[in-house]
Amino acid sequence: MQGKRILLGITGGIAAYRACELSRDFIKQGAEVRAVMTKNACKFIAPLTLEVLTNHKVHTDIFDEEVPGEVLHIEIAKWADIALIAPATANIIGKIACGIADDLLSTIVMALPQKTPVAFAPAMNVEMWNNPIVQKNISFLESLGTYHFIQPQEGLLACGDVGKGKIADNEMIIAAVKTLANAVSDKL
Numbered sequence: 001m002q003g004k005r006i007l008l009g010i011t012g013g014i015a016a017y018r019a020c021e022l023s024r025d026f027i028k029q030g031a032e033v034r035a036v037m038t039k040n041a042c043k044f045i046a047p048l049t050l051e052v053l054t055n056h057k058v059h060t061d062i063f064d065e066e067v068p069g070e071v072l073h074i075e076i077a078k079w080a081d082i083a084l085i086a087p088a089t090a091n092i093i094g095k096i097a098c099g100i101a102d103d104l105l106s107t108i109v110m111a112l113p114q115k116t117p118v119a120f121a122p123a124m125n126v127e128m129w130n131n132p133i134v135q136k137n138i139s140f141l142e143s144l145g146t147y148h149f150i151q152p153q154e155g156l157l158a159c160g161d162v163g164k165g166k167i168a169d170n171e172m173i174i175a176a177v178k179t180l181a182n183a184v185s186d187k188l
């Protein structure tokens, strides 16, 4: 992961805390991480935690300005070698599948160059996961080639239900990101 630039998108689910562990693990392996959180993600964890872990400002708003005159979502989209959305809500998957760009994270994803892979680590209730709309959105995104899904696991979910929807283990997420990031480097 040495020198790899990872955009870590965090959306609004209980598994948002896992983004802290993931960012720490990526950085330990030599990557640079910039985190972008949805407004709903901020209900679950504080941007400050990720700011300290990543040593970068954590943006939540499309109108945040890092450098005066620079368009933030374009700058971050150009910067990233790979994007990982972990956890990925049903909502962000649906928005990206429909080309919706109504907040900072979804707009960055829309502005990424075609060569930049996007990995999703979905986490949601089993009924949400099994919803044919969610599954249709995932199949559609996978068919485009740039978007990759790290399958959630079966087990006891945060809401108390049992079934598929638990975010994948950190080791699986890190391995998938490494494979995708290296595949991009090999193509260059």
Ligand SMILES: Cc1cc2nc3c(=O)[nH]c(=O)nc-3n(C[C@H](O)[C@H](O)[C@H](O)COP(=O)(O)O)c2cc1C
Binding pocket: 010, 011, 012, 013, 014, 015, 038, 039, 040, 041, 088, 089, 090, 091, 092, 123, 124, 125, 128
């Ligand atoms: C306590 C709580 C837990 C939630 N967990 C999840 C979740 O794990 N996965 C999911 O897709 N939505 C979950 N939601 C619903 C999302 O927060 C909601 O769909 C929201 O609009 C997502 O916004 P975002 O994708 O912009 O972050 C949860 C909501 C609450 C109140």
